[in-house]
Amino acid sequence: MDQEKPLRTLAGILARGDIPHAFLFTGIDGIGKRSAAMGFAMACNCLAAVQEKPLPVPVPGDSGLPFCGTCRICRAIAAGTHPDVITIAPEGNAIKIGRIRELIEKVAFRPHEAKMRAVIISDAWAMNPEAANALLKSLEEPPPQTLFFLTAEHASDLLPTVVSRCRHIRFAPVSADRIAAFLQQHHGVDEKAARSAALMSGGSVARALALTDVPLGAWRQWLAAELAALPSRPVPLVLAFAEKLQKNKDQIGQWLGMIQTCLYDAVVWKYQPGRIMNIDMTDAVAALSEQESIASLGRKIDAVVAMEKALNRNLNPRLATEKLALELANRL
Ligand SMILES: [Zn+2]
Structure with missing residues (x-):
């Protein structure tokens, strides 16, 4: 299966305009789930007349998502400094209820400037049941102009009640050929080292990058x-x-x-x-x-x-x- 498939699905959703308010991206670590969420947030908020641009790494190939990558908003989102793109990740091994409560308070207000605010919860499996249940209310009654992106390795790592409220999109491991080409073209890695890292990466671009x-x-x-x-x-x-x-x-x-x-x-x-x-x-x-x-x-x-x-x-x-x-x- 090709890694670009989920991105094309996202581009299609955006083009049709029937955007769900919560997504669940599943797949192994380091194949661009978070990057795809950021790309989607850019596409929703880009200021420029948009054209297709590759995602900020690590996703090989063109994303098909329409954003310019160079306007003020795109740059702020890529740099992780845009106030309306909120990212949450486990601290230690857990996403605690305190973080989710803070988040819920924050998203009750309208976004600062974004047309669509994005909340990206990486490794959402790390929410304990208490935290997941707190989030569930926001997924059921979505706050204004807010998109949730949850990432996990498997949907089964999350409460079924959470999964059922999200549009589930699967990310496949990236093929070794594609990773090797990506490492050579975008990171100047020589052919043998690129090939070797790609073979050892198990389809994870982030892991291949670490190996090189x-x-x-x-x-x-x-x-x-x-x-x-x-x-x-x-x-x-x-x-x-x-x-x-x-x-x-x-x-x-x-x-x-x-x-x-x-x-x-x-x-x-x-x-x-x-x-x-x-x-x-x-x-x-x-x-x-x-x-x-x-x-x-x-x-x-x-x-x-x-x-x-x-x-x-x-x-x-x-x-x-x-x-x-x-x-x-x-x-x-
Ligand atoms: Zn832009």
Whole structure:
């Protein structure tokens, strides 16, 4: 399915003028749901004689939504400074009822200047039932000139009463080809790195962008080299590797993902070297693949998955990291 389909649907709704007052955009993270909501808000409020313009990233291709992208209103919306475009996102893991109450008070008044105010609630699944029920009243009796956009991965993550009051639009993962082309054309990423990031992104443009980020790219190279080197290192150096992972707690989730793709690639390399994801690091993948058996790579993949689970359950991260490092070094 093509990523542009939901955008064309939105353009069609706008052209017909039968605009619902609440939308639910579902799909994985980083495929442009929020960006599409902003584009729709621009299209409703743009000052210029409008023509089709690409959305502010991250949505590859033209949106089909009519806005100029350059007038005062379009620029303020893109910059996130327009007073009539209100965005709410989880703080920590929750959207609390206090935020929703504040919002309801705010939207009871007419917009400052917008023809259509937009309220974008990202990750709306994070509303607890209390917050969702408070919002429900606004969805039932919409305030004047206000459009709600809720985003979530799945509709089933939300109360059915909320879902039933929204026009549900599904966003599909973006194809690897399209992401690779987007990274090359709009972010100057070279062909191999773009292709590799696209393959590893699972269809998420935001994730692909993060993967092509220079510091992250450097970490990826370092991790791949470490994976091949760890088995020949003395234990204190293996624990030093664990310490380094441990020190950068914020990135550990991303690192685990990178370690996993390297290990998978080392397995794939044995049978179909042309199908690996890290195509910009074939030397490191080949080295790892040649020195490790399938069984050993399988154990290591299991260890990474176990570590991800331990992180989610907030188990002692130091212990878990050391255990993982020893497993990656074939010492367990
Ligand atoms: Zn404009």
